[in-house]
Amino acid sequence: MLKKTTLAVLGLAVNGFASAGTMGPVCTPGNVTVPCETKQWDLGVQALYMKVIQSADRAYLHTVAPFDGYGEFKNDWDWGYKLEGSYHFNTGNDITLTWMHYKSDTTQGDFRGFIPFSTLAPPLFTSYTAASENQLDQVNLVMGQHADFGLVKNMRFYGGLQYANIRSDITHLYNQSPAALIPSGITSVSLHDDSDFKGVGPVIGIDYSYDLTNEFSLTANGAGSILYGSSRVFTGYVGAPVAAVIASWYGSKKTMVPSLEAKLGVNYAYGMAQGTLNIEGGYQVVNYFHALQTFGVESPAANVITTSDFGLYGPYLGLKYVGNV
Template identity: 55%
Template sequence: MLKKTTIAILGLAVSSVATAGMYSTPPAPSCAPGDVTVPCAASQWDIGAQALYLKPIYDAEKGYDYNSTTTTNGVKEWDGDWGWGYRLEGSYHFNTGNDITMTWMHYDVDTRNSGYFGVTPFSATNVPYNLFLDNKFDQVNLILGQHTDIGLLKNARFYGGLQYADIRIHAVNNYTATPLAIAALAPAGFRQTRDSEFNGVGPVVGVDYAYDLNPSFSITANAATSILYGSSRYSSGFVFAPSGLVRNDVYASKKSIVPSLEAKVGVNYAYELAQGVLNLEGGYQVVNYFNALPTRKFTVNGVVPGTIRIPTNSDFGLFGPYFGLKWVGNA
């Protein structure tokens, strides 16, 4: 009888412990850094601006013309100038490391070079010209991000969303001589315009990475890629002055799928204030859109240089340093 009573009491005790474990309050989530964690829930906002000092680059089919200062079939690079652009960004941070962010990158730089020559429909000989080149580029991203801490010193922000890009290259050959065949129609000279454009929208994904050297300084890196669907356009024509008459004009348009790659490496200094954190950042970046710009390359094949123009496509890229400020405050 004593044995049965003892067994019954032990059974009730075990049952009580099990029941208490089932209905006890679960432990609170830990915010301490570990192998891979997310931040505690918080609401913040940020706004930032960067100055960009960039140089454009193209494929060989678009980035070269014939050179009047060398032997026949010599070439000279377009050699777009270095110039200033900017990047603006704003974010709202919520939940456990989530954010919604919008960025805008803008670049618009002119270049003037001399020493080129080319064939025109109005003369069998090459005509010298000076080149005017205008590069315009806009990129807008609307993305959702997730911040992740990887140990004590490393963190990463993974993001994805939509990207819009608008690329416009306006080139003008200002001829310094006028063929006799059009001298009466163009007493004030003539020029040729060559425009290549692309604009499109599509998904973008990327990652921001930071390695903390100390609580204030960190090494940063970024990699992103997108695939855009949009329209590519090419137009050219000869314009006579002073009448403005346009001759031998060409226009072409097509739908295109354009992939892109973007990469950055830099440093960041975070200065904490009572109202938030001021970040000073700087580094080097490259961005490239593949086969974005329709153009017409030239071949020689034993004929006068430039007389055969074959439709093709060219990459468009920008590279150079950047620096800027970003303010992060509590919402």
């Protein structure tokens, strides 16, 4: 009995010495888990209200002749949409296809420029109205993996392929024509500065959500891609109303275009008998770096081709229904 008592006292003493000088209780991080095996599908649609933003060489136009003043060409806000469909299988896996479409048209006046192409007469300085048309079609085909980080934090990691078709056209509508061209039936002249990019490449991203309640959650998304494709530029003077191409310049090259996307929002999940209806709204930005070519604010007169980013930003609101198979 004495031996047992002695061993017990020694054990407590050793335990006390081992605990002395330590930092106290150690926090245990939450477990990372994946959902149980299931089969589901979802369909979603988002309304996008966005605005195009581009680099300075494509955003600035002259407002004072001969070229000592600049003004920004401000693209209008316009609507787009995003469609989404997924098949969920195994333990948190999914295959997802998305398509984002956006198109905008803008007309803005009070710019100044010159028509330098004619060898029969000196350049004509005149005012003009600028009209632009911008379009983006983006398609993603990705595979994702859902993971739960504790009770309220959820993440989805995904990767796959992205295809992008970007087009940006700016037309300078001059209100008159050089006198030497009027006998040919050309009463007005327009300058076209058109560029596009088509490419495909890998895309990776993360969807994150933080559950505030059983229904409401904060959401965030970040994605990046590197696309390989063709970038083209066309610039030319066209005479109206006879639609005569008076002078033109064209270029095309293969290029690599990186892109970044970011999104912040709030999601509301409404449980239904056969699935869940999600309502999400927030703000997003998309930018393709050096995707477009342009002759810039100096038009073909400078004989220099530069590059321009193509970006979109604005709010979104969407619905997504997740149903059981």
